[in-house]
Amino acid sequence: MLRVALQLGLTSCGGPIAHLGYFERTYVRQRGWLSEQHYGALVALCQILPGPTSSQVGFLIGLHRAGWPGALAAWFGFTLPSALLMYAGAVLSARPEGPLALAVVHGLKLVAVAVVAQALWTMARRLCTDIATWLIGVSAAVLLLLVGGSAAQLGVLAGAAVAGTVWCRPTAAAGAAHSAVAVPGTAAWPALGVFLLLLVGLPLLAWRSPHGELALAEVFYRSGALVFGGGHVVLPLLRESLVPHGWLSDDRFLAGYGLAQAMPGPLFSVAAYLGAVATHGSVSGAFIALVCIFLPGLLLAVAGVSLWGRLAAHRPVRAAMSGVNAAVVGILAAALYDPVWVSAVHDGADLAVAAAGLVLLVALRAPPLLLVVLCAAYSVLRAVH
Numbered sequence: 001m002l003r004v005a006l007q008l009g010l011t012s013c014g015g016p017i018a019h020l021g022y023f024e025r026t027y028v029r030q031r032g033w034l035s036e037q038h039y040g041a042l043v044a045l046c047q048i049l050p051g052p053t054s055s056q057v058g059f060l061i062g063l064h065r066a067g068w069p070g071a072l073a074a075w076f077g078f079t080l081p082s083a084l085l086m087y088a089g090a091v092l093s094a095r096p097e098g099p100l101a102l103a104v105v106h107g108l109k110l111v112a113v114a115v116v117a118q119a120l121w122t123m124a125r126r127l128c129t130d131i132a133t134w135l136i137g138v139s140a141a142v143l144l145l146l147v148g149g150s151a152a153q154l155g156v157l158a159g160a161a162v163a164g165t166v167w168c169r170p171t172a173a174a175g176a177a178h179s180a181v182a183v184p185g186t187a188a189w190p191a192l193g194v195f196l197l198l199l200v201g202l203p204l205l206a207w208r209s210p211h212g213e214l215a216l217a218e219v220f221y222r223s224g225a226l227v228f229g230g231g232h233v234v235l236p237l238l239r240e241s242l243v244p245h246g247w248l249s250d251d252r253f254l255a256g257y258g259l260a261q262a263m264p265g266p267l268f269s270v271a272a273y274l275g276a277v278a279t280h281g282s283v284s285g286a287f288i289a290l291v292c293i294f295l296p297g298l299l300l301a302v303a304g305v306s307l308w309g310r311l312a313a314h315r316p317v318r319a320a321m322s323g324v325n326a327a328v329v330g331i332l333a334a335a336l337y338d339p340v341w342v343s344a345v346h347d348g349a350d351l352a353v354a355a356a357g358l359v360l361l362v363a364l365r366a367p368p369l370l371l372v373v374l375c376a377a378y379s380v381l382r383a384v385h
Contacts, residue, residue: 001062001070004031005077008058009265012078013367016231016267019054023061033065042305048321049304050228051297052268055079059298060305075298079290082265083272087286089259090276093252099383105251107379108258109344111372112235114357115261116336119232121362124329132167133326136160140330145337150222150240156327157226164323165316188306195299199225210245213288216278219247220271220289225296228328231267234293236335238274243339247278250339258375261368268293353378 004026012022020043027033034042039061046056055075062074093105128134140156202218209215223237235257243250256277260270268290275289276282311317345351353375360366360374 001066002073002077005058005062005074006080007077009078009081011264013264013369015368016052016054019266020057023054023057027061033061045304045308046301048308049297049300050225051300052224052227052231052266052294055266055268055294056297056301060301063302075294078265079269079294082260082263082269083286083290085263086256086260086269086271086273087276087283089256090273090286091281093255100380103379103383104376105255106344107376108256108372109251109254109340110350110354110357110375110379111258111261111368112254112340113336113344113354114361114371114375115258115368116232116235116332116340117354117358118361120329120332120336123232123332127325127329130169132163132169133322136163136168136323136326137329137333140327141333142330144236144331144334148240148338149244150237153226153237153240153331156331157228157324160323160327161320162323164320164326168319168322168326170315170318170322188303191299192303192307195225195296195303199296211247213284216247216275216285217288217292220275220292221296224268224293225300227297228324233328233332234268234270235340236331238271239335239339242274242278248274250343252277254340254343258372262372349382 008019008022008026012019024036024039028036028039039057042057042060043053046053046060049056055078058074058078059071063071066073093101124137128137140160143156144152198221202214202221206212206215206218219238219241223234223241226237227234239250239253242248243253253274256270256273259273260267263269271289271293272286276286278289279285345354357371357375360371361368
């Protein structure tokens with residue numbers, strides 16, 4: 001399990017949707033470790049749950065194939081290469097000085113504009129499918145642009161869940177996932193209990209030391225627990241928790257996000273970069289951030305495989321998820337404007353490059369790595385001349 005997951009972690013570029021394609025080819029067609037039906041049920045479940053979808057699917061496949069050691073091996077192998085590369089990026093960019101280094105940072109911020117715009121376009125088409133969901137999404141974006149802050153994000157998600165139960169059509173259920181991976185209730189309930197205990201307990205433990213290791217763990221755990229709709233949604237959640245509170249600057253944050261687009265493996269590995277930068281290159285900071293951002297999603301995946309089938313039978317639960325997913329589109333739209341657009345696009349030339357990058361991603365399906373190279377080259381050439 002570790003060997004196969006490590007191969008995927010070294011070669012799987014292109015984001016979570018591409019990762020699911022690599023997984024299907026490797027785990028289903030090439031190795032036959034589970035059927036197409038079981039794989040589809042796992043993907044459907046993990047797309048509904050908060051957390052990094054591709055990592056959750058890989059974790060559950062490892063659990064199905066080789067028990068709990070296999071689950072940990074699947075996550076570790078898929079995550080390790082990109083986490084090491086992102087930590088190295090944090091150390092090497094500790095002091096971006098000089099015009100060329102600053103130009104590269106600006107190029108990475110332009111990458112973030114195109115990538116977030118593509119994610120917004122894709123998610124809006126999939127999650128905002130009627131008047132009710134569009135209204136929830138637009139309202140969420142407007143509220144966050146007017147108010148902002150992590151508390152406002154939590155309020156928007158809670159309000160969207162309530163609005164969804166009243167106005168939205170239920171999402172499709174993923175109740176068949178329990179047949180793909182056998183997780184007894186004796187494991188599911190403790191997993192859900194640990195998830196809730198950490199979600200409530202970490203803020204209480206961290207309040208005495210707002211820039212200590214427990215506070216860092218709380219920031220990344222809370223962000224990982226609230227990521228509905230895909231890895232790109234972690235951008236606004238992390239930014240609101242890190243930048244205004246002095247952990248790191250907007251420039252360093254967006255540069256790390258842009259750099260993550262060039263890496264294989266899960267986008268959540270950006271946590272290794274952010275944790276290292278926030279703690280001045282500390283290995284422990286990178287490790288804490290990396291583990292804490294993945295942990296809530298993996299706990300929910302374990303609980304969800306066993307319990308979701310029963311919850312999904314209730315129409316209000318599925319309708320609430322429709323509302324939350326629509327609000328996620330609004331959260332990402334607000335983040336696209338501020339800080340992504342505001343920090344990166346300074347003139348018409350920057351706008352043209354970001355627009356060209358979006359066309360490359362959407363129309364030509366270019367790999368994000370190509371976009372990183374082109375945007376960095378543009379910024380460097382502009383700085384030289």
